[in-house]
Amino acid sequence: MLQPTVASLMLNQLEAWGVQRIYGVVGDAILGLMDAIGKQKSIQFIAVKHESVAAMMASAEAKLTGNIGVCAATMGPGLGNLLNGLGDAYLDKAPVLAITGQAPTTKIGTDYKQYIDQQEFIKPLALYTSLATHPDSISDLLVKAIHTSVSQGAVSHLSVPKDLFTMQTKAKVIEKPLVIKGVPSLNESQNIKEISNIMNNAKHPMILCGDGAINSTNLITNLSLAWGAGILVSLGAKGYFDHSTKTLLGGIGQGGNPYAKELFENSDVVLLVGDTWWPEGYVPKNALVIQIDMTEENIGKGIPVKYGVVGMAEEILPEIIKAIPQERKNENWLDKIMKAKEKWNKDNEKERTRNDQPLHPARIVRAIEENVNEDAILSIDTGDVTVWMNRNFQPTNQTFLFSGKWRTMGFGLPGALAAKLIYPDKQVVAVVGDGGIEMTLADLLTAVRYELDITVIIFNNHALQMEKDKMIVGGYEQEGVGLTNPNFATIAEACGWKGYNISSENELNQVISEAISVSSPTLISIDTAAIVHPETKS
Structure with missing residues (x-):
């Protein structure tokens, strides 16, 4: 042989x-x-x-x-x-x-x-x-x-x-080992007791969740209610918690809840669950930080941590919760959390219902939210579109896929293509800027080649808007940020997609709903107002 x-x-x-x-x-x-x-x-x-x-x-x-x-x-x-x-x-x-x-x-x-x-x-x-x-x-x-x-x-x-x-080889296939994961009971651990003491003595607690919180949202919600803590999420965890979660304040940093910034700065104990990043300018001043992460390398990486617990959050959190003997809510602090949530909800809804012409980014986000499935996969490109989705999208159980720390433009379409290959029965929507989609436009053909039923929604404002915003705020000359855009819908049609152009609010929900329901790749280009994001820094 x-x-x-x-x-x-x-x-x-x-x-x-x-x-x-x-x-x-x-x-x-x-x-x-x-x-x-x-x-x-x-x-x-x-x-x-x-x-x-x-x-x-x-x-x-x-x-x-x-x-x-x-x-x-x-x-x-x-x-x-x-x-x-x-x-x-x-x-x-x-x-x-x-x-x-x-x-x-x-x-x-x-x-x-x-x-x-x-x-x-x-x-x-x-x-x-x-x-x-x-x-x-x-x-x-x-x-x-x-x-x-x-x-x-x-x-x-x-x-x-x-x-x-x-060349021929004498090598043999090496089988993949079966790995059984688990952690021993932690409730007798002296370190867990010390963590529970810190948490019991907290007056202004907060919880910050990242990707690693994916399987522990119910535990985190229950802990936040018993502990009297507000929940903040990075973009990767945005879809893990239903927007109606009582203590959920929303996102952190640019595009997040602006009223949560003061609360987070004044917190005294922060529990990080599967998160390794917080944005400069939004961080606590004097908080003790407890971090739960699957990887020891991530403990204290970029964030000053007092205690790190290595393991899966869904296994660690029950032990921490058991070690807290009673509810230790600070009702005054909890009241501030609820007021910050309520105030932001009102402001956000006002922003999301604007009827500007061209369309306000927040209004487009609301239309996306109203038309995607509760378990849709949303592949978000890097740029202005990222911060508007973070700011205004109110999730149920959607998965957010994006370029986190590398933050490369052009990620939205490839992410959506991969997601549909892996989960063919899931609804997959790429939310992109005009600058981002222009970097990967040729791969519209990849969707046709492999019959991938995805929808691409373009915020078309004819600019590299995030960089333009920074130039405006910083007083720079706006050089190189204007875009010469094609008719994206026409290009999509030429590639075998169904293309749509939206220029007015009365088309918005109807067209998005129709495009998502079509059983073939669809692209929507939306005339988008060139709004400077409210939290832009130069």
Whole structure:
């Protein structure tokens, strides 16, 4: 029996660890891999128009599932184009594996076309990177790369010489181990007792939730009511709590609840649940901070923490709650929380019902909110659209997908494409700015190629509005921020989508509702007022 090629064994190894798709662009140095992909049915190759989109889609898959996302590209410029999406995965700690071709084994280190030391090239972003030099090492290298990514929330990378893909290998598939997670009872821990004492003595408590709070929202809600704490959320956790949650104050930072800023600054104890970031200018002045996070590396990273508890929030919180013997609510503090919530709700609703022409961003957000499913996936691009969605969208149970710390423009469409591939029965909507969509416009064709029923909603204000806002507030000349836009609906139609243009409020809800209900890709371009966001800083 013939031994498998390196490329075919790679696919078997990836399949054994749960990989279902690889995002990429075909190039000369990975032709052997593409040949192997074409000869099997287990792993789907998603051919996109630009490698940065492939890496962003892999990052989006990793964020949505917690599993490894995989992208592939040719050597040199292929890897160079992957870097933007890999930067997103790197800073948001999404487990992503990049596989790239490399010069043939006899040409490594020479003046061969497109050759570069790819391990040095990717080093700032990849926790693990290696060059395959022998066909029999391929399983060990792949498993080390995947394990590094998944266990540490990191980017890994493997370069494979062009000729190595088609060589035969004696390597065998290494099966994925079954990992059983759990924590021992914590209620006897002296540290938990100290944490409960701090919490019991708190007069002005607050809870700040991030991505890691996804499976503990009910526990957090119950704790906030018993403890008398307000709940703030980062954008990643925005969809975890229903807007009607009694103690939910909303988002933090620009686009969040502006009346929560003073409360947060004056808090004396803050409980961080799965959150590693808070914005400068909104932080507590003298609070003791308790942090719960799955990863020890995240404890105290960027935030001064008194106590860190490593583990899943849904397992840690019951132990903390049990250690609090009674309700310790400060009714005066709770009253301030409720007043801040009520005042912001009134202001927000007034903003969301404006009938400006062109349409106010907040009014568009409200229309999106009124027409998407309660469990929709919303892929939010980076820019002005991000802060308006954070400010005005009142969630039920939607999932927000976005570029967190890397904050790359152009993420909205790739994120939506990946989300629909992973969850074909979910409603998926990309909310983007005109500047962001113009960076990835070619991949409208990817949705058509793979029959992905998504909706793209464009805030069309003919500007890089967030940068324009900063220029206005800072007194800078507004150079380079104006956009020359096409008719996006016409381009969408040319790509096989159904396109819509909206210019007035009386069209808004009807068109969004119709577009979302169409069983094919749809794009809506909305004439949007160039409003300076109220919390803009230069």
